[in-house]
Amino acid sequence: VARPLDLEALGEFGLIEAIRRRAGSVRRPWLLGIGDDAALLRPRAGTDLAWTHDALIEAVHFRWDTTDAASLGRKALAVNLSDLGASGARPLGFLLSLGLPQQARPAQIDGFLGGLLAEARAADCPLVGGDTVAAPVWTLGISAVGELARGRALRRGGARAGDRLLVTGTLGGAALGLALLESGAGGLPGAAAFVRRQQRPRPPWRAGPLLARRGPVSATAAIDLSDGLAADLGQLARASGLAAEVWVERLPRARGYAALCHGRGQDPEALALSGGEDYELLFSVASSAPAAGVFQKRLGCRTTEIGVLRSGRGVRWLRHGVRLPDPAGGFEHFKTSRAPSDK
Amino acid sequence: VARPLDLEALGEFGLIEAIRRRAGSVRRPWLLGIGDDAALLRPRAGTDLAWTHDALIEAVHFRWDTTDAASLGRKALAVNLSDLGASGARPLGFLLSLGLPQQARPAQIDGFLGGLLAEARAADCPLVGGDTVAAPVWTLGISAVGELARGRALRRGGARAGDRLLVTGTLGGAALGLALLESGAGGLPGAAAFVRRQQRPRPPWRAGPLLARRGPVSATAAIDLSDGLAADLGQLARASGLAAEVWVERLPRARGYAALCHGRGQDPEALALSGGEDYELLFSVASSAPAAGVFQKRLGCRTTEIGVLRSGRGVRWLRHGVRLPDPAGGFEHFKTSRAPSDK
Numbered sequence: 001v002a003r004p005l006d007l008e009a010l011g012e013f014g015l016i017e018a019i020r021r022r023a024g025s026v027r028r029p030w031l032l033g034i035g036d037d038a039a040l041l042r043p044r045a046g047t048d049l050a051w052t053h054d055a056l057i058e059a060v061h062f063r064w065d066t067t068d069a070a071s072l073g074r075k076a077l078a079v080n081l082s083d084l085g086a087s088g089a090r091p092l093g094f095l096l097s098l099g100l101p102q103q104a105r106p107a108q109i110d111g112f113l114g115g116l117l118a119e120a121r122a123a124d125c126p127l128v129g130g131d132t133v134a135a136p137v138w139t140l141g142i143s144a145v146g147e148l149a150r151g152r153a154l155r156r157g158g159a160r161a162g163d164r165l166l167v168t169g170t171l172g173g174a175a176l177g178l179a180l181l182e183s184g185a186g187g188l189p190g191a192a193a194f195v196r197r198q199q200r201p202r203p204p205w206r207a208g209p210l211l212a213r214r215g216p217v218s219a220t221a222a223i224d225l226s227d228g229l230a231a232d233l234g235q236l237a238r239a240s241g242l243a244a245e246v247w248v249e250r251l252p253r254a255r256g257y258a259a260l261c262h263g264r265g266q267d268p269e270a271l272a273l274s275g276g277e278d279y280e281l282l283f284s285v286a287s288s289a290p291a292a293g294v295f296q297k298r299l300g301c302r303t304t305e306i307g308v309l310r311s312g313r314g315v316r317w318l319r320h321g322v323r324l325p326d327p328a329g330g331f332e333h334f335k336t337s338r339a340p341s342d343k
Numbered sequence: 344v345a346r347p348l349d350l351e352a353l354g355e356f357g358l359i360e361a362i363r364r365r366a367g368s369v370r371r372p373w374l375l376g377i378g379d380d381a382a383l384l385r386p387r388a389g390t391d392l393a394w395t396h397d398a399l400i401e402a403v404h405f406r407w408d409t410t411d412a413a414s415l416g417r418k419a420l421a422v423n424l425s426d427l428g429a430s431g432a433r434p435l436g437f438l439l440s441l442g443l444p445q446q447a448r449p450a451q452i453d454g455f456l457g458g459l460l461a462e463a464r465a466a467d468c469p470l471v472g473g474d475t476v477a478a479p480v481w482t483l484g485i486s487a488v489g490e491l492a493r494g495r496a497l498r499r500g501g502a503r504a505g506d507r508l509l510v511t512g513t514l515g516g517a518a519l520g521l522a523l524l525e526s527g528a529g530g531l532p533g534a535a536a537f538v539r540r541q542q543r544p545r546p547p548w549r550a551g552p553l554l555a556r557r558g559p560v561s562a563t564a565a566i567d568l569s570d571g572l573a574a575d576l577g578q579l580a581r582a583s584g585l586a587a588e589v590w591v592e593r594l595p596r597a598r599g600y601a602a603l604c605h606g607r608g609q610d611p612e613a614l615a616l617s618g619g620e621d622y623e624l625l626f627s628v629a630s631s632a633p634a635a636g637v638f639q640k641r642l643g644c645r646t647t648e649i650g651v652l653r654s655g656r657g658v659r660w661l662r663h664g665v666r667l668p669d670p671a672g673g674f675e676h677f678k679t680s681r682a683p684s685d686k
Contacts, residue, residue, distance in 0.1 A: 008678070011676070011677050011678045012675040013675060032391060032496060033496065033498060035430070035498075037395060037430060037499075038393040038427060038429070038430040038432065040394075040430065041391065041392040041393075042391045042493070043386050048383055048384065048385045049383070049384040050381040050382070050383055051381060051382045051383075051384055051486075051488065052380060052381040052438070052472070053439075053440050053472070053473050053486050054440075055440045055476050055482070055484060057442060057476060057477075057479070060478060060479075061476070083380040083381050089381065095396040095486060096396075097396050097398045097484050099398060099400060102677065129395070129396070130396050131398060133398050133403060133676050134403045134676040135398075135403060135482070136479055136480055137479055139398070139400065139482055141396065141440050141484040143394075143484075145394065153376065153383045155378075156380075332354045333354070333355040333475060333476050334350040334353065334355055334443070334445065334477055335351070335355070
């Protein structure tokens with residue numbers, strides 16, 4: 001039986017010790033030491049590093065009535081793995097900044113650590129340090145480092161005119177999951193898959209390093225879809241100095257998605273374009289690259305061609321060749337026109 | 344005139360752009376790219392990396408009635424530089440996770456960024472990425488990376504029996520500064536230096552890389568004093584598997600420190616041992632190493648010999664050879680016996 005994670009009894013140092021025990025001993029050729037102050041790394045020769053940071057804050061990024069502790073732990077790491085994958089990097093390890101309110105329940109802390117460390121094991125991305133602090137609400141900061149072959153990083157700005165746009169997986173499902181949870185409809189037939197997408201995203205980060213390699217299934221630019229296709233494609237196009245054209249009838253949707261959207265009064269197209277939190281990979285490939293089906297086979301995940309990059313600026317949205325009005329932007333912090341709890 | 348940092352008007356992406364402009368363009372041989380998702384690094388051959396994370400949270404680590412935005416910005420980076428220095432590393436760059444409440448005032452955000460970026464310039468440690476999020480209170484996460492010569496990292500656990508204990512600077516001043524601020528006595532004659540120590544610590548992180556080199560002024564172990572000498576020396580001794588003996592009459596104190604302590608009803612010895620936030624460097628050296636004065640000259644900061652490490656366990660506190668009772672531990676999050684706002 002695990003010793004209960006009672007904050008008041010454990011104190012900060014006891015909590016750190018408990019996390020250390022849960023994480024187990026970590027040995028990696030690139031890891032010289034784990035410390036409270038600093039982790040010591042020796043990157044392999046011939047590699048570059050990708051280094052990311054993402055925070056999840058209670059009542060902003062998640063609420064306890066729409067997620068559980070183990071899912072939160074998985075998601076906290078998964079969103080960082082997604083960032084690394086979009087850079088073409090394979091995860092190495094991460095630091096956890098764990099901010100807990102005094103009233104955090106031992107079972108919650110336990111569940112969170114269990115989910116986090118399970119995700120870490122699955123990704124072979126061990127916890128190698130961090131800090132623990134008191135905070136008014138759950139405040140999770142994760143900084144992760146990944147490695148990639150020298151000079152092979154995927155960048156947002158690497159695309160050229162004529163490149164084709166591909167996306168992994170399906171779009172809008174995470175936002176639909178949140179809408180279902182928030183309206184108390186998480187138990188509807190067919191809802192579970194979307195609820196899971198919201199609570200436990202599984203970014204296809206392993207596709208990143210494959211796309212970063214030289215070869216036939218190589219990407220010219222990439223970004224992960226955290227803020228929604230409209231916002232994130234805008235970033236990729238802008239960084240590449242290009243215009244994008246998207247064929248919305250081709251946007252990949254999961255089975256049952258449109259019906260559940262309609263049943264909840266949600267516009268399936270709007271969620272797919274602006275819903276956010278899909279954590280799929282959007283990438284561009286040379287016009288001469290193989291068909292999407294070849295990418296799908298090599299990456300091991302659904303891959304759909306959704307548009308093209310051209311010289312110019314901005315994003316044009318077409319349905320069967322007819323131009324649509326621009327969709328709303330994705331989620332943006334501090335814009336109160338959309339409440340922070342929307343996400 | 345800088346564009347005011349109005350969160351609602353700027354939104355998240357506007358804020359990121361404003362920070363980018365303030366930070367200016369960053370070119371470093373080790374930096375391949377700055378991104379929202381991941382910074383791309385190419386460490387130099389023959390170096391190891393130290394990687395740290397520290398969070399500062401409003402009402403836990405700081406309060407607006409005892410600090411100002413520019414000081415907070417400096418401190419947020421300085422505490423991470425201190426961690427890097429204690430590992431023997433020279434700072435390379437940092438990621439900022441900036442969590443702001445909706446009501447954060449533009450002047451506060453501006454002051455914070457000004458202080459942070461000034462500290463970054465002074466340390467040649469540029470901002471290379473991060474994220475910005477809404478948060479219930481100011482929530483600052485900084486992850487920093489530093490480099491050091493291969494295999495030369497300073498560790499907590501590197502000391503041997505017979506090694507001597509040295510400390511930079513003076514002790515207790517930051518805690519005295521906080522006591523002065525909290526009792527509204529920050530304006531007393533002589534108080535300013537201690538208030539500054541609390542609000543704007545200046546860790547001697549440059550000493551770390553010097554102590555990490557092979558040579559006469561080489562350290563065998565090191566830790567930065569963030570939680571107080573009692574707690575942090577305990578960590579160093581435990582990690583090295585040794586006992587420590589400290590001569591409290593030798594603990595370095597700033598001029599005017601004891602008098603101001605007495606005037607505020609504070610025990611100067613207790614603050615020096617357990618006050619925390621001094622961000623000085625505690626390190627051990629071989630018994631055959633030069634006298635403290637030689638270290639002082641090479642490190643360019645006051646350096647005092649305060650004790651010795653022996654075989655055994657625990658820390659013994661002696662005043663003129665007479666054993667004292669153990670002091671209270673340092674600050675520890677989640678222990679409500681001492682209110683979080685104490686720190």
